[in-house]
Amino acid sequence: MGPTSLTDFYALDDLLSNEERLLRDTIRRFVDDKWMPIVADHFDAGTFPMDLVPQIADLGLLGIHLDGYGCAGASATAYGIACRELERGDSGLRSFVSVQGSLCMFPIWKFGSEEQKQEWLPRMAAGEIIGCFGLTEPDHGSDPGSMTTRARKDGDDWILNGAKRWITNAGIAHVAIVWAQTDEGIRGFIVPTDTPGFEARKIEKKLSLRASVTGEFYLDDVRIPESFRLPEAVGMKGPLSCLSEARYGIVWGAVGAGMACLEAARDYATGREQFGKPIAGFQITQAKLAEMLTDMTNASLQAFRLGQLKELGRCEPAHVSMAKRHNVRAAIDTARTARTILGANGISLEYPVIRHMVNLESVLTYEGTEEIHTLVLGETATGVAAYR
Amino acid sequence: MNVVVCVKQIPDPSVPGQLEADHTLDRSAKPILDESDSFGVEMALQLVDAAGGGEVTLISLAPNGEVSGLRTALAMGAAKAVLASDDAFAGTDALGTAKVLAKCIERVGDADLVLAATESSDGYTGTVPVQVAELLGWPALTFAKKVDIADGVVTIQRQTEAGYDVVQSSLPAVVSVTAGVVEPRYPSFKGIMAAKSKPVDNVTAADLGLDGQVGWAGARQSIVKVEQAPARLAGEKFEDDGTAAEKIVAFLEDLKVI
Ligand SMILES: Cc1cc2nc3c(=O)[nH]c(=O)nc-3n(C[C@H](O)[C@H](O)[C@H](O)COP(=O)(O)OP(=O)(O)OC[C@H]3O[C@@H](n4cnc5c(N)ncnc54)[C@H](O)[C@@H]3O)c2cc1C
Ligand SMILES: Cc1cc2nc3c(=O)[nH]c(=O)nc-3n(C[C@H](O)[C@H](O)[C@H](O)COP(=O)(O)OP(=O)(O)OC[C@H]3O[C@@H](n4cnc5c(N)ncnc54)[C@H](O)[C@@H]3O)c2cc1C
Numbered sequence: 022m023g024p025t026s027l028t029d030f031y032a033l034d035d036l037l038s039n040e041e042r043l044l045r046d047t048i049r050r051f052v053d054d055k056w057m058p059i060v061a062d063h064f065d066a067g068t069f070p071m072d073l074v075p076q077i078a079d080l081g082l083l084g085i086h087l088d089g090y091g092c093a094g095a096s097a098t099a100y101g102i103a104c105r106e107l108e109r110g111d112s113g114l115r116s117f118v119s120v121q122g123s124l125c126m127f128p129i130w131k132f133g134s135e136e137q138k139q140e141w142l143p144r145m146a147a148g149e150i151i152g153c154f155g156l157t158e159p160d161h162g163s164d165p166g167s168m169t170t171r172a173r174k175d176g177d178d179w180i181l182n183g184a185k186r187w188i189t190n191a192g193i194a195h196v197a198i199v200w201a202q203t204d205e206g207i208r209g210f211i212v213p214t215d216t217p218g219f220e221a222r223k224i225e226k227k228l229s230l231r232a233s234v235t236g237e238f239y240l241d242d243v244r245i246p247e248s249f250r251l252p253e254a255v256g257m258k259g260p261l262s263c264l265s266e267a268r269y270g271i272v273w274g275a276v277g278a279g280m281a282c283l284e285a286a287r288d289y290a291t292g293r294e295q296f297g298k299p300i301a302g303f304q305i306t307q308a309k310l311a312e313m314l315t316d317m318t319n320a321s322l323q324a325f326r327l328g329q330l331k332e333l334g335r336c337e338p339a340h341v342s343m344a345k346r347h348n349v350r351a352a353i354d355t356a357r358t359a360r361t362i363l364g365a366n367g368i369s370l371e372y373p374v375i376r377h378m379v380n381l382e383s384v385l386t387y388e389g390t391e392e393i394h395t396l397v398l399g400e401t402a403t404g405v406a407a408y409r
Numbered sequence: 410m411n412v413v414v415c416v417k418q419i420p421d422p423s424v425p426g427q428l429e430a431d432h433t434l435d436r437s438a439k440p441i442l443d444e445s446d447s448f449g450v451e452m453a454l455q456l457v458d459a460a461g462g463g464e465v466t467l468i469s470l471a472p473n474g475e476v477s478g479l480r481t482a483l484a485m486g487a488a489k490a491v492l493a494s495d496d497a498f499a500g501t502d503a504l505g506t507a508k509v510l511a512k513c514i515e516r517v518g519d520a521d522l523v524l525a526a527t528e529s530s531d532g533y534t535g536t537v538p539v540q541v542a543e544l545l546g547w548p549a550l551t552f553a554k555k556v557d558i559a560d561g562v563v564t565i566q567r568q569t570e571a572g573y574d575v576v577q578s579s580l581p582a583v584v585s586v587t588a589g590v591v592e593p594r595y596p597s598f599k600g601i602m603a604a605k606s607k608p609v610d611n612v613t614a615a616d617l618g619l620d621g622q623v624g625w626a627g628a629r630q631s632i633v634k635v636e637q638a639p640a641r642l643a644g645e646k647f648e649d650d651g652t653a654a655e656k657i658v659a660f661l662e663d664l665k666v667i
Pocket of ligand 1: 155190230393409
């Protein structure tokens with residue numbers, strides 16, 4: 022049985038259209054040629070290769086699932102395939118594309134005025150403007166509805182005060198989508214990061230998602246005009262609908278990261294000899310690989326079906342919660358098991374496994390922790406909410 | 410300026426290939442664009458761009474009406490394609506392939522330049538481009554690592570062992586380009602979607618007026634035998650007694666790699 026059948030055991034890629042297949046092959050080639058040779062160094066240095074942004078944009082990956090304004094209008098499955106292939110390279114690469122497309126461009130596309138769409142979307146699709154999404158605060162993570170960042174009306178302007186933490190791309194972004202409390206409830210604002218009173222800082226010393234910039238920003242009497250508020254974003258539905266889009270990408274991304282670990286583990290097990298034979302020949306190794314293969318095939322099935330439901334307009338937030346929770350768990354378990362198969366080499370950046378393994382710790386937490394998605398499914402099953 | 414690019418659609422080299430009983434490659438799986446031809450496509454797109462107008466047309470001879478390799482090149486930016494596909498082409502040899510491609514070029518009609526790779530990744534005879542040129546009665550310029558067009562003249566740098574020759578000819582002409590000379594662009598997703606609706610003109614042997622001249626009937630070569638390549642001999646080992654470096658240098662000089 023060859024390598025292709027291991028990562029696509031149920032021949033699910035046969036369900037792809039010719040265009041989706043060509044997209045898959047193109048991104049795979051891009052990741053292999055341009056990303057893989059540099060990822061370990063960027064992970065080590067804690068940087069994202071900004072010089073790749075123009076190429077990522079040329080591929081049409083920024084806002085790929087949006088229609089118009091310079092975006093490609095991809096199907097849900099094509100968007101998913103893109104995320105899968107990017108995260109096969111690194112969760113940081115997929116995060117960059119998810120944050121730009123689903124968390125920053127999507128709210129402008131969905132809740133913005135026509136002028137806002139024209140002004141921002143084409144340049145964001147071209148990668149000329151990088152965005153970040155500020156929802157989480159130092160004291161409010163899983164319960165963002167209790168955020169304390171405030172926007173106060175002052176004549177025709179808004180004045181923003183507060184702090185956002187754990188924000189992907191804060192520090193390199195040109196524009197921030199900021200969610201804040203107002204007298205009428207939660208509202209969204211487009212805040213250029215060079216506005217006086219806006220200050221961003223990179224979070225150092227993190228041990229996960231290192232090839233992605235994570236930071237925090239402070240809003241100190243940041244004054245912006247009413248025309249920078251997203252007119253159609255009303256209440257928590259605004260940020261939550263963005264997260265649902267990005268989570269959908271994670272469902273597929275986790276498949277990419279897990280498959281990369283599975284492949285690395287199988288290749289290593291067949292090549293590495295101990296006690297006079299390949300370690301692949303020991304039953305314990307085989308049991309591990311059988312489990313990983315089954316888990317990742319299940320994850321793939323969830324991703325493909327979720328894509329179909331999304332295309333049919335039948336995808337509910339609880340569906341996304343199930344698949345995010347399931348697939349990230351499958352991927353992180355696979356990564357951890359793969360790490361054991363690689364022995365000491367399993368902790369080296371010479372191999373992709375430890376990188377994926379520690380990255381997935383972030384993926385398990387962001388966009389709704391595993392626990393919160395468990396509560397979503399619990400509520401779906403019982404009708405009883407148990408969040409508080 | 411209009412450029413025609415010969416593109417071969419070949420079985421995916423990353424999947425182990427199978428031979429048919431008649432010694433030809435099993436071509437039943439979905440083929441891909443031969444990587445060798447992706448350089449010609451990129452060069453053609455750059456030349457048309459530099460000329461400020463015109464279009465790139467692809468031509469391909471392939472079994473089973475296969476277009477998946479063509480779609481890749483269309484997604485990169487080629488405008489249209491002519492696909493020669495017909496059961497009557499089965500068994501066509503290299504000269505027959507050249508006849509088909511030459512007829513396709515005539516069918517396109519307004520080509521200023523034809524690009525092909527110096528050799529394909531599967532058949533690898535390296536004979537088709539010059540045969541096409543001969544059949545058209547056009548000049549053939551081979552092993553180009555750089556191609557420039559100005560005032561109706563094509564100038565190439567012809568790769569040689571020592572460096573390169575500069576070769577010129579009038580247009581129209583056939584130029585074969587070596588691998589790796591340009592970096593083939595990644596098709597954008599928009600390009601991929603646009604390729605779906607770009608025209609592919611599917612032609613038969615009869616359409617090209619080649620009935621009886623191609624296929625098994627027209628083939629003047631036949632593959633009589635296929636043999637496994639001999640197993641690689643064990644490498645030579647130099648124990649370092651202080652002279653290993655010199656021995657390795659001498660060995661590499663023998664191979665003409667340094
Ligand atoms: C690398 C990285 C990038 C990020 N990027 C962004 C970004 O771009 N934008 C953004 O806004 N945010 C971002 N985040 C923040 C992320 O979304 C939050 O970390 C996440 O929502 C969890 O919040 P918290 O860290 O405050 O944990 P907490 O909410 O404090 O949770 C701590 C623990 O308590 C559990 N818990 C909380 N409530 C309950 C409950 N009711 N029942 C049971 N268990 C509970 C949680 O599941 C978790 O295990 C990022 C995070 C990381 C690590
Ligand atoms: C008796 C015989 C029977 C054969 N039967 C079959 C068969 O049934 N099916 C089959 O597919 N092959 C068959 N082949 C192989 C096929 O004929 C050769 O692959 C073909 O002649 C091209 O030769 P090459 O690949 O060596 O070209 P090369 O000269 O190495 O190719 C150089 C360049 O020419 C262009 N070119 C070559 N072939 C094509 C093409 N088909 N379309 C577009 N551009 C091209 C490309 O740019 C290529 O890179 C047969 C060969 C023989 C001898």
